[in-house]
Amino acid sequence: MFYQILLQIFQKLNNERTVSAAYHILRGKRSGQTIQDVGLFQLHNYFGLLPKLPRATFDEAVSTFLQYSWLIMQESGHYSMKKLGLQRAAQTPTFLFDGWHYRGNEHVFFARLSLVVQSLSYQKEGIRSFSPISKDTQVQSWVRAFLQDQLYQSGHLQQQLLDECLRVFATLAVSESNKQLALYRLSGYSLPGWTWQQLSSERKETVLDSQLAFIELLHTLLNEVHATNNYPLLGKIAEEVRVKALLTxxxxxxxxxxxxxxxxxxxxxxxxxxxxxxxxxxxxxxxxxxxxxxxxxxxxxxxxxxxxxxxxxxxxxxxxxxxxxxxxxxxxxxxxxxxxxx
Missing domain, CATH: 1.10.10 (Arc Repressor Mutant, subunit A)
Incomplete structure (x- = not known):
């Protein structure tokens, strides 16, 4: 998936920018030039998808593209896509990312959801003390307040949240294997979530590709939650995750x-x-x-x-x-x- 995303970005920037422009877009660089490139070349979906993308990983992909004769590099750092690269880019699928509106905040949403699920799982077993899946103190404080507001001790919250999750997942135009990523990343009583290494091995792909599939799933889910009032609990968990102030x-x-x-x-x-x-x-x-x-x-x-x-x-x-x-x-x-x- 990473290669396919890069091909799509390179195709749109073809002959116009250096390869570094694509790197800055994926990292979500908040510079005037990168922001303008996003608008000029309609690359909103990919903005800020990978805020921590190592330059070495990006450069390795560019080297692979050169070896495959998908790109030609100029001394200035500008590039041109060769016929084979353009053909490959044309064969890539349409992705459902919405990086422009989330910029990595989708992980905040899932951290909250994960800790809520873990907390409810332990509460059901009557265990009050456990090691939280999220070490982020802000996430922990948010979840603590959320559970108290929802009167979690009554026992109704588990079923309500499950119902919402089942309903929203049924609406998503995402493959079943990608939907399962969320399930396998969740943890509960005596049931730890899978690591990215385990998931990527099971899916026979790179860790980065598994993570990108997960991000696409979260973006799709969040857009569905924000589009209607049908998911009050998930909507609460997703509050302030979507970026509203689009200007620097x-x-x-x-x-x-x-x-x-x-x-x-x-x-x-x-x-x-x-x-x-x-x-x-x-x-x-x-x-x-x-x-x-x-x-x-x-x-x-x-x-x-x-x-x-x-x-x-x-x-x-x-x-x-x-x-x-x-x-x-x-x-x-x-x-x-x-x-x-x-």
């Missing part, structure tokens, strides 16, 4: 000033930042805020010219587009690309 912290400050009517020049003075930084922020806002208008900076006709040039020359490279539409600044070009086709 600094961009949010610029957005607030912009909404107050301040110009770019005034925001530069107020925030004591470079104009290029404030322009980066506006590009990020254009990408994420549907109601943000680029009209004050670019006319409809100018935006149309940019997209025509992008299609004609099959590129989103700013330098190449600037040579064609040279009456627009790089900032204006970036705004148009970030906002999307007119």
């Amino acid at each position: 912290d600094s961009t949010q400050q610029t957005a607030y000033l912009y909404e107050q009517g301040y110009s770019i020049e005034q925001i530069v003075q107020i925030r004591k930042l470079k104009q290029s930084t404030i322009e980066d922020h506006l590009v990020e806002i254009a990408m994420n805020e549907p109601n943000f208008s680029i009209g004050p900076y670019v006319s409809y006709e100018e935006a149309e010219k940019v997209w025509q040039a992008s299609k004609q020359y099959q590129t989103k490279k700013l330098k190449a587009l600037h040579e064609v539409v040279n009456d627009l600044s790089y900032f204006q070009l970036r705004l148009v690309l970030a906002k999307g086709e007119v």
Whole structure:
């Protein structure tokens, strides 16, 4: 699965970026360039999928792609996909990730769920003291409060939670083998969860591929839980897991000033930042805020010219587009690309 995901990302960034751009997207780097790449190349699903991905693991995959003749590398770090690589990318399945809205927080949800299940399992056996599956003190405090709020000692919570889990799993467009990942990762009284090594061995795949299948399952489950009010307990366990503030912290400050009517020049003075930084922020806002208008900076006709040039020359490279539409600044070009086709 990791190779398939990389092929899809490389295909979208083909001839436009270095291989490192894909690495930063998977890690969820909160830089202006990476955030803009996510919007420009529609890579939201993969953003922040693997916040702890080692560079060595990524580089090893790139080396494999080179050996398979899927990629050609340039000295600058840019790359081009060869015909075989493009064919392989076209054969990859559609995944159900939603990295943009979770960014690793799906693991917080499962840590809570795991500890709730473990606690209820031991409570059913009349055992009050046990070694918690999660060592995270925040998770432990959250679960303790949740159990007390739900009057867990009455014995009804176990059945209610089981019913919700069965119902939500029945709706998910995920293979049965992937659904079982959640089951095997759970622990209970005298029943420890499986390690990733055990699971990957059973599934005959790498540990990373098993973990990615698990992440896809959690994203799908969480989106279903958030989409309806049919799962009150799971919805409670999933609270504050979905990312709502999609802008970086600094961009949010610029957005607030912009909404107050301040110009770019005034925001530069107020925030004591470079104009290029404030322009980066506006590009990020254009990408994420549907109601943000680029009209004050670019006319409809100018935006149309940019997209025509992008299609004609099959590129989103700013330098190449600037040579064609040279009456627009790089900032204006970036705004148009970030906002999307007119």
